[in-house]
Amino acid sequence: xxxxxxxxIKKQKSPxxxxxxxxxxxxxxxxxxxxxxxxxxxxxxxGKYYIAALRDSVNLGFSVLGLTKKEQKxxxxxxxxxxxxKFRSMGELDEDEIVKxxxxxxxxxxxxxxx
Numbered sequence: 001x002x003x004x005x006x007x008x009i010k011k012q013k014s015p016x017x018x019x020x021x022x023x024x025x026x027x028x029x030x031x032x033x034x035x036x037x038x039x040x041x042x043x044x045x046x047g048k049y050y051i052a053a054l055r056d057s058v059n060l061g062f063s064v065l066g067l068t069k070k071e072q073k074x075x076x077x078x079x080x081x082x083x084x085x086k087f088r089s090m091g092e093l094d095e096d097e098i099v100k101x102x103x104x105x106x107x108x109x110x111x112x113x114x115x
Contacts, residue, residue: 016053062105
């Protein structure tokens with residue numbers, strides 16, 4: 001686990017701290033060998049995912065480059081490279097659904113331009 005990511009999460013207020021921690025655990029459990037780093041001020045995972053704690057929610061970002069239109073519609077936003085899912089409470093976290101989305105986004109062919 002990356003120390004900078006740990007510090008980023010520790011600094012968040014509730015419930016963003018708990019949501020961010022749970023999302024991190026889901027990512028690391030799903031992909032145990034994934035590279036975790038801080039980029040653009042938020043935790044990044046191999047250019048495929050990010051966790052961004054916001055004022056009233058947490059966004060889990062996903063690379064969508066190369067995904068089908070149908071797959072891209074599973075995510076919010078209309079970014080060309082990255083889209084997201086927004087979580088405002090722990091009750092909104094469905095681990096099975098998040099894992100499914102992580103695996104779909106893993107197929108994307110994002111590289112440095114997505115960062």
